[in-house]
Amino acid sequence: MISFTANQAKTQFGEMIAKAQREPVSITKNGKPSVIVMSIADYNALEELKLQNLREKLARSVAQLEAGDLHDGEAVFDELMKDI
Template sequence: MNTLTTNDAKRNFGERLLNAQRKPIKISQNNKDAVLVMSNKDYEELKTKKVDYIKHCFENAKRDLAQGNVVDGKDFLDTL
């Protein structure tokens, strides 16, 4: 993944947007990662995967609850 400073990103911004359509670009500010520029298609795919993962976790939790596979919250925290 290409990383640019904010000043580099400002120069030839249109070209940077075209590059981000092919692969994400990190933009750093004061030597720290600030933002990630990616295509809308990549963002939508990432968002869909996140939703699918949350649904998967929720279904597993419902199944565990129905089967009685639960842990007392206090006991769990005490073991940490």
């Protein structure tokens, strides 16, 4: 992954955007990773994966409910929130 300091990202914004179209770019601040800049296509793909994961978890929960395998609601939400 390509990395820019926050100052480099500011002064070389156009270059950073061009690179982010090809692969995610890490922006560091005070020597520590701060944010990731990525193309809208990569972002949309990531969001779709997250949605697919949530749908799979909900489908498993419905199947468990239909099988009579009941769970505490709080435990179910804890499981859903674990990956966020």
